[in-house]
Structure formats: structure tokens, C-alpha cells
Amino acid sequence: MEFIETGRISDHEKLKKEVPLGLLELLSIPGVGPKKAKLFYERLGVKSIGDLEEAARKGMLAGLPGVGAKTEEKILKGILLWRKSRERRSLGRILPLAQEIINRLKESPSVRRISPAGSLRRMKDTVKDLDILVVSTEPMDVMERFVSFPFVMEVLGMGPTKSSILTKDAFQIDLRVVPEESFGAALQYFTGSKNHNIHLRQIAVKRGLKVSEYGVFKESSNEKIAGYTEEEVYEALGLVWIPPELREDRGEIEAALEGRLPKLLELSDIKGDLHIHSKWSDGAHTVEELIQKAIEKGYKYIAITDHSKSLGVARGLDEERLLSQIEEIRSIQQRYNSIKIFAGIEVDILQDGSLDLPNEILSKLDIVIASVHSGFNMSQEEMTHRICKALSNPYVDILGHPTGRLLEERNGYPVDIMTVIQKAREEGVALEINAYPQRLDLNDVNAKIAKESGVKLAINTDAHTFGQLDFMVFGVATARRGWIEKEDVINAWEVDELIKWLNS
Ligand SMILES: [Zn+2]
Numbered sequence: 001m002e003f004i005e006t007g008r009i010s011d012h013e014k015l016k017k018e019v020p021l022g023l024l025e026l027l028s029i030p031g032v033g034p035k036k037a038k039l040f041y042e043r044l045g046v047k048s049i050g051d052l053e054e055a056a057r058k059g060m061l062a063g064l065p066g067v068g069a070k071t072e073e074k075i076l077k078g079i080l081l082w083r084k085s086r087e088r089r090s091l092g093r094i095l096p097l098a099q100e101i102i103n104r105l106k107e108s109p110s111v112r113r114i115s116p117a118g119s120l121r122r123m124k125d126t127v128k129d130l131d132i133l134v135v136s137t138e139p140m141d142v143m144e145r146f147v148s149f150p151f152v153m154e155v156l157g158m159g160p161t162k163s164s165i166l167t168k169d170a171f172q173i174d175l176r177v178v179p180e181e182s183f184g185a186a187l188q189y190f191t192g193s194k195n196h197n198i199h200l201r202q203i204a205v206k207r208g209l210k211v212s213e214y215g216v217f218k219e220s221s222n223e224k225i226a227g228y229t230e231e232e233v234y235e236a237l238g239l240v241w242i243p244p245e246l247r248e249d250r251g252e253i254e255a256a257l258e259g260r261l262p263k264l265l266e267l268s269d270i271k272g273d274l275h276i277h278s279k280w281s282d283g284a285h286t287v288e289e290l291i292q293k294a295i296e297k298g299y300k301y302i303a304i305t306d307h308s309k310s311l312g313v314a315r316g317l318d319e320e321r322l323l324s325q326i327e328e329i330r331s332i333q334q335r336y337n338s339i340k341i342f343a344g345i346e347v348d349i350l351q352d353g354s355l356d357l358p359n360e361i362l363s364k365l366d367i368v369i370a371s372v373h374s375g376f377n378m379s380q381e382e383m384t385h386r387i388c389k390a391l392s393n394p395y396v397d398i399l400g401h402p403t404g405r406l407l408e409e410r411n412g413y414p415v416d417i418m419t420v421i422q423k424a425r426e427e428g429v430a431l432e433i434n435a436y437p438q439r440l441d442l443n444d445v446n447a448k449i450a451k452e453s454g455v456k457l458a459i460n461t462d463a464h465t466f467g468q469l470d471f472m473v474f475g476v477a478t479a480r481r482g483w484i485e486k487e488d489v490i491n492a493w494e495v496d497e498l499i500k501w502l503n504s
């Protein structure tokens with residue numbers, strides 16, 4: 001799991017034995033391990049990130065045993081990053097919350113239409129706040145329900161058209177009640193993005209029109225010509241409706257004008273999941289349990305891809321155990337004909353770019369994902385070289401979570417992603433969009449570049465439990481934001497097509 005891959009749990013365990021519990025938050029700061037946290041506590045009385053920041057600003061860290069000016073600088077930078085990342089919440093955390101709120105508000109018989117707006121509707125990987133729009137015959141009834149939800153910490157404001165609350169997690173949610181005849185215009189306006197809307201307004205001006213949250217109006221007569229639905233707002237501007245995920249002013253308006261918007265990938269296009277961990281390493285379920293679950297989900301194929309031996313904490317497989325697992329998968333396959341089970345591995349890319357298992361054994365597998373899980377501390381040049389070397393191994397099919405980022409936690413390792421994309425194209429390796437909500441790696445922008453470079457993608461959940469198999473929705477959202485279509489995604493293909501690609 002993520003914890004194992006980051007080593008965070010073992011750090012926590014170590015620290016818990018040595019220092020008071022309050023210090024655990026210090027481990028959120030890159031560059032502060034259990035030893036340093038203990039040192040700062042004992043020498044300087046540092047008990048919180050605030051204390052740590054103050055001490056670092058005063059230059060009190062440098063000079064302690066094993067701590068130089070560089071480390072102090074790194075810690076200060078880490079604190080800034082930690083603060084910044086706290087501001088935005090991952091889509092994986094906020095989407096379920098939004099769904100819950102909407103479901104609860106729908107219980108009010110006065111609610112006629114309701115939708116999230118803002119960056120959540122655009123399915124951005126992280127969101128700063130949440131906007132919900134509603135049409136209701138009894139606005140105050142909806143508002144009262146909203147501000148009395150159990151997760152509300154503070155009501156920032158409440159009125160018949162807008163109420164704002166902070167959740168117990170200090171996350172702001174705004175609920176707006178809008179007139180039914182402007183719902184489409186309001187939804188368009190509050191969905192954004194800002195840049196997308198600025199560009200739309202420029203188009204409107206050229207056509208002698210005005211766009212606002214109330215509708216599209218003729219500049220000359222103020223006559224309202226659209227606003228009830230989003231579709232008619234776009235149509236009034238001479239455009240087809242643009243899916244929210246594309247609304248970043250990254251060329252979607254031009255594409256809509258020219259009738260060449262992509263036909264975006266849908267969740268229902270996904271035919272299998274090619275990155276799943278079983279009990280053989282750090283997953284929670286047996287191979288057979290996973291297969292039954294995949295059949296329930298309607299998948300045509302799955303790949304079992306456990307960790308390799310160098311990830312000892314995750315009980316990574318050595319040659320012998322991997323051979324036994326392949327044998328088990330082949331024998332289980334004989335009992336299932338509705339689903340293809342690929343025997344795979346998520347093999348570690350070692351520091352020098354070689355793989356954690358020899359080619360002789362990789363050749364026995366159907367699918368090989370290569371991933372970096374450790375040794376992040378190298379230069380961009382070294383890391384790029386390391387990954388490209390792994391991609392040149394003829395048995396590697398997919399590069400797992402290509403940048404190693406963990407949203408709300410850490411940036412990726414330094415890597416020249418353009419060079420990696422080029423290398424993937426040359427070697428015919430697919431890049432993963434890891435659907436784990438903290439990863440969403442590749443991100444939207446890089447996925448778009450990969451597609452434009454002719455690189456195929458794989459959208460995988462990296463599930464360690466049944467529930468995590470549902471993360472696929474986040475990966476598909478990221479792909480859609482990257483303009484990805486069905487044919488770009490190897491696990492949206494029919495099984496024969498995929499097998500052909502794997503063998504080529
Ligand atoms: Zn991994």
C-alpha cells in the first residue's frame with residue numbers, strides 16, 4: 001500500500017516508541033525522519049510543525065548533530081509545501097462528500113435540480129472548495145438542511161440564495177439556490193474554469209452577446225436567449241457542449257468551434273484492471289477472491305501484479321514465490337472461462353535502472369509493470385536515466401505511477417517526463433494513469449502530452465482491497481481531463497487486441 005511504499009508506517013512505529021504522540025505530525029515534513037524529530041524535540045523542545053518552522057527560521061536547526069544549513073533549508077521548503085498541499089484536498093476525498101451532500105439534499109421534496117460545480121465538477125485532481133447549485137421551490141428549507149449536517153463545523157453565512165459552511169476538516173462548501181430559468185447559465189459560470197469562461201466571454205462579445213451566471217443576453221436589447229440548460233448556453237455562442245473535464249482553456253474552445261472535440265473515454269469503456277495486489281504481497285485478498293470480484297464488476301480481464309522482492313516490507317515476491325504464483329494463476333484460470341487472468345508483476349526499478357527480477361523469469365509473465373518505489377533522492381538526470389533504462393528492458397509493458405507523486409503528501413521525484421514519454425514511445429511501453437486518488441499519476445497534462453506523442457496509456461487502480469477497485473473512476477476522470485479516448489487506453493481494448501499488443 002501507499003504507506004508501505006513510502007515507509008511512513010514504519011517511521012511512525014519507530015517514532016511512537018521514542019517520543020510523544022504530538023510529534024508525529026513532524027514526519028509529514030519531507031526531510032524530517034524519526035531521528036531528527038526526536039533530536040529537535042530533545043534539544044529545542046520542538047513539538048509541532050509551527051515550532052519547527054520557528055526554529056528553522058531562526059537558524060536553530062543548523063549546527064545540531066547531523067544537521068547542516070542545507071537540511072534546514074530543505075525543512076523550511078518542506079513546511080511550505082506541507083502548508084500549500086493542505087489547502088487543496090484530493091478529489092478522492094471530496095467527491096464522496098459531494099455525493100453524500102447531494103443525496104441528502106435530494107431528500108427535500110423542494111429540490112428540482114442539483115449539481116456540483118467548480119473544480120470538482122471538472123474532476124480536477126485536487127480541489128480548494130466545493131460549490132453546489134440547486135433549484136428549489138423552498139430555498140430556506142434546503143439551506144436549513146445544509147447548515148445542520150453533522151459534518152458542519154462552522155456556518156460562515158446563511159441566506160436564501162447562498163450559504164457557506166466549513167466542515168470539521170476546515171473545508172469550505174458553498175450552496176447556491178438559483179432560479180430554474182438560469183440553472184444552465186449558473187452551472188456553466190460556476191463550473192469554470194476561470195480561463196475557460198474568460199475565453200467564452202470573448203467569443204460572446206464578438207457575437208454581440210453577454211454571458212453571465214443569469215444567462216446569455218443580446219448586447220443591444222438585453223434580450224435573454226439562453227440559460228435554462230448548459231447546452232443552450234454553449235449553443236448560443238456557436239459551440240457544442242463541452243464536457244466539464246475539458247474546460248481549462250487548453251484548446252477545447254477552438255476544438256468545439258471546429259467540431260473536433262475528442263470523444264472522451266467513459267468508465268464503461270474499461271474492460272479490465274491491470275495493476276492489482278493480492279495476498280501474495282501486501283494485498284488483502286487471494287487471487288481467486290479478486291477474480292470473482294472482477295467478474296462481478298463485469299471485467300473481461302485482470303492482471304495480478306504483486307510487488308517484487310526488494311520491497312521487503314510489502315512481502316515482495318522472489319523468483320521462487322513468483323513461479324508458484326504463476327502456477328496458481330494458470331490453474332485457477334482453468335476454472336474460469338469468462339475472464340482472462342494475466343500473470344504479472346509490479347517489478348521494482350532498482351537504483352541503477354535494472355529490474356528487481358531477472359529477464360528469465362519476467363519472460364514467463366503475461367504482463368510486467370515497472371515502478372520506482374525507493375531511492376527518490378537523486379538528480380533529475382539520474383532519475384530520468386534510471387527510468388529510461390528500465391523502459392528499454394524488452395519485458396516491460398507498463399511504467400507504473402511514472403512520477404511517484406503523492407497528492408497532499410509529496411511531489412514526485414525529479415524526472416524529465418518529456419524524455420520518459422519519448423522513450424516510452426520508442427520502446428512501445430504504455431504509461432500508467434494510476435487511479436489511486438493520491439497518485440493520479442500521470443496527471444492530466446502529461447497524459448495529454450503522452451497521447452499526442454503516440455504513447456498508449458493504462459488506467460489501473462493499484463488496488464490492495466476490494467473497495468479500491470472502485471478507484472477506476474478517478475483514473476478515468478484524469479484521462480478525460482487529458483483528452484484521452486478509448487483507443488488510447490490498452491485496458492479499454494478487447495482482450496485479443498490487448499494480448500496482441502502485449503506480445504508485440
Ligand atoms: Zn507501486
Ligand SMILES: [Zn+2]
Nearest residue numbers: 275277346462
Ligand atoms: Zn502497486
